[in-house]
Amino acid sequence: MTMKVAIIGCGTIANSAHIPAYMKNKEVEIKYFCDIIPERAKAAVEKYGCGIAVTDYKEILKDPEVTAVSVCTPNKEHAYISIDCLRAGKHVLCEKPAARTYAEALEMQKAAQETGKILNIGVVNRFNDSVNRIKEYIDSGKLGEVFHVYVSFRSHRSIPGLGGAFTTKEIAGGGALIDWGVHFLDIVMYCCGDPKPITVTGEAFCKLGKNMKEYVYTSMWAGPPKYDGIYDVDDSITGMIRTEGPVITFNGAWAQNIGEREMYIDFMGDKAGIRLDYGAGFTLYTVENGALVSYKPQFNMTNHFENEINAFVDCIKTGKKLASHIDTVIITAKIMQAIYDSSDQHREIVLG
Ligand SMILES: NC(=O)c1ccc[n+]([C@@H]2O[C@H](COP(=O)([O-])OP(=O)(O)OC[C@H]3O[C@@H](n4cnc5c(N)ncnc54)[C@H](O)[C@@H]3O)[C@@H](O)[C@H]2O)c1
Numbered sequence: 001m002t003m004k005v006a007i008i009g010c011g012t013i014a015n016s017a018h019i020p021a022y023m024k025n026k027e028v029e030i031k032y033f034c035d036i037i038p039e040r041a042k043a044a045v046e047k048y049g050c051g052i053a054v055t056d057y058k059e060i061l062k063d064p065e066v067t068a069v070s071v072c073t074p075n076k077e078h079a080y081i082s083i084d085c086l087r088a089g090k091h092v093l094c095e096k097p098a099a100r101t102y103a104e105a106l107e108m109q110k111a112a113q114e115t116g117k118i119l120n121i122g123v124v125n126r127f128n129d130s131v132n133r134i135k136e137y138i139d140s141g142k143l144g145e146v147f148h149v150y151v152s153f154r155s156h157r158s159i160p161g162l163g164g165a166f167t168t169k170e171i172a173g174g175g176a177l178i179d180w181g182v183h184f185l186d187i188v189m190y191c192c193g194d195p196k197p198i199t200v201t202g203e204a205f206c207k208l209g210k211n212m213k214e215y216v217y218t219s220m221w222a223g224p225p226k227y228d229g230i231y232d233v234d235d236s237i238t239g240m241i242r243t244e245g246p247v248i249t250f251n252g253a254w255a256q257n258i259g260e261r262e263m264y265i266d267f268m269g270d271k272a273g274i275r276l277d278y279g280a281g282f283t284l285y286t287v288e289n290g291a292l293v294s295y296k297p298q299f300n301m302t303n304h305f306e307n308e309i310n311a312f313v314d315c316i317k318t319g320k321k322l323a324s325h326i327d328t329v330i331i332t333a334k335i336m337q338a339i340y341d342s343s344d345q346h347r348e349i350v351l352g
Contacts, residue, residue, distance in 0.1 A: 006032035006060045008081055009073035010040040013095055018070045021309035023048060028313055032060045057081055061088035068316055071095060074165040075172045079104040083111040086119060093312045095122040097182045100173025102337035109326045119326040120312055123186045126323045127307035130282050134274055135191045143269025149188050150266040151250035153180045159209045159254045160222030163229025175233030176254040177336055186332050187265060188248055194328060195245030201348045202239030202339035208255040209235045239339050
């Protein structure tokens with residue numbers, strides 16, 4: 001019998017990643033498409049030729065046939081919807097970031113522990129081929145001691161939906177860090193064996209987007225500007241995290257007055273280093289026979305969203321705990337909270 005699942009939130013990530021991946025998985029059937037905008041739920045039923053359109057996710061909770069849900073709503077809705085689903089006996093794959101705050105993420109983790117249901121977070125890079133190859137290089141000792149990782153998630157003009165959900169702190173919890181940085185920090189943590197953070201220092205800047213009408217851009221993902229909306233999140237951020245493993249330094253920007261897009265992670269080891277071009281391949285730099293060498297491994301990339309969904313479906317059947325389980329990725333929520341707290345208080349936060 002096929003496993004019945006439901007999609008809660010039928011927007012961009014649901015349509016571009018979750019739904020197509022479930023549709024490809026022969027062991028799964030999407031029974032519900034839920035969105036508070038009825039047309040979006042109905043459009044999904046029509047487009048994918050299956051399922052029932054609903055506007056209230058609580059309808060799904062009442063159906064014992066539904067085994068699992070994908071929570072693809074804005075960040076504000078992640079915690080309470082995931083918790084309600086877990087308490088109704090459903091397994092949950094919730095999009096990243098886990099939640100707006102560390103406190104909310106802890107509540108989600110508590111609900112997963114109390115119900116014994118699976119709560120995975122959409123840290124999709126843990127299912128990415130480049131990232132997994134880099135992890136293998138690091139685990140095998142090829143890089144030696146990885147002592148410093150530098151993270152850059154900087155773009156010229158890439159604020160999403162100015163004045164909308166992504167730029168409203170009350171809805172999103174933060175800006176460039178919580179939206180983009182979460183992926184980058186998660187990759188570092190995963191590749192470096194999820195090292196315990198010790199201290200965190202950060203400064204977040206809300207500069208370029210706040211005069212909304214004066215913000216000049218070339219394109220705007222996540223919808224056109226809403227000039228009567230709110231812009232109160234970080235459009236750039238910098239900081240340093242000391243861990244029991246490497247020191248992590250980072251610079252991030254949705255928007256900056258530098259016309260470059262620099263999306264990469266540098267893993268610096270004492271034997272070799274690797275630059276990961278985010279979402280693409282990587283280059284390894286080392287010394288061989290007294291000569292400096294670098295090479296870019298060539299391999300076929302699989303679709304990491306499909307890998308993530310297939311692994312979610314599989315772990316429900318096998319009980320296997322994935323690397324994207326809340327128990328592992330909660331640490332990124334703790335770090336991001338500390339970065340924002342450090343910025344608010346203009347001092348270092350000791351996590352111990
Ligand atoms: N993994 C990734 O790379 C990735 C990429 C993009 C977005 N995301 C994450 O996915 C989430 C959604 O982002 P998006 O770009 O798809 O946003 P979106 O605005 O396109 O879609 C969100 C949808 O949720 C619906 N919604 C809001 N409240 C709801 C509720 N209570 N019940 C049911 N539906 C509700 C909205 O009407 C909307 O259709 C965010 O948390 C974002 O951070 C992850």
